[in-house]
Amino acid sequence: MTMLAIVHAMPTREKAASAESTRFDGLSDALLDWYSAHARDLPWRIGPAQRAKGIPADPYRVWLAEIMLQQTTVPHAARYFEAFTRRWPTVVDLADAADADVMAAWAGLGYYARARNLLKCAREVVERGDWPRTETGLRELPGIGAYTAGAVAALAFNQRAPAVDGNVDRVFARLLAAKGEWKAEKAVIASLVRDLVPADRPAEFAEALMDLGATICTPKRPNCLICPVRSWCAAQAEGEPERYPIKPARKAKPLRRGDVYVVLRSGDVMTQTRPQNGLLGGMLGLPTSDWLEDGTPEKPDWLPDSARPIGEVRHVFTHFELQLSVFRLTSGTVPGNPGWTPVDDAEKALPSVFRKALKLAF
């Protein structure tokens, strides 16, 4: 039977993957060679030397790091990783933690649904007795999507799973010089990377691809001169690697305005835990007016007519920008049953927008 006949007999999807895999023959080996000398030393990783000695990764630390790193830079996540693992060294410790303690510890890291799902996930793992060890098993846990399931399966359990994050998308957008609609190109890349994962070293392959994207195939000014996979790169051949990936334009962020009230009473500040769902869900907050794109937000009844803002803070959220007028008030005028938090604690437990307001009041 001729080679052509064999290929012809294969199902269409395998034929396509086979063709792409052939185009990248040798890439995995070149990448792994580079990685053995240039791996980043990160607190949640075991290094190539340790892995070679058979030292296993800690699934708890791998998982915690991957959750923190979702849409978050390494230096920012690293500070929180150190604090979390010092305070809660195991998944059992984390599962036993009080919700408010975990939310406060996450304050400033953003995307607070991650912290709510973190606790849910830890408690599910403790309930079931251990971590799922496969990509599909991990994918069922709260807060674990396609990327994180593949990353934990590969990094913690050395399963043959792909970990396709923004770095890997960018690397392969350039290798392929992907010019199509970005959504479709990402699907092509996901399928291709799955086929390229070497059976014997999936963890190192995942880490190597991410390190390449983070240190060489960077968003701006990629360092193609020292790139170990340069000879496979269509974008480099074209001469404008920075042109890729080609993503859709993003929408402008509207500006919303409102008031925030820093109400002080003998070392405490008035606080309220925000609703579990929605913006800053489950986090400690300061009282505010509504936030409106048009018009003037209504003042609360208890706010004295004479009250004047002491300044303004601006903050950029994912889909809008916020400008808040900051009022500084002393107790005695506020009805109802507000919560009060020592100012020193509030400084640490509040998300960034409210930290800015609190800081302005001192």
Added chain:
DNA sequence: AAGGCGGGGGG
């Protein structure tokens, strides 16, 4: 399929 959901650092 599209939109909600943080925050910070780099060019």
Added chain:
DNA sequence: CCCCCAGCCTT
């Protein structure tokens, strides 16, 4: 100022 980053979930 702009850009984007180790994404996930809901509707």
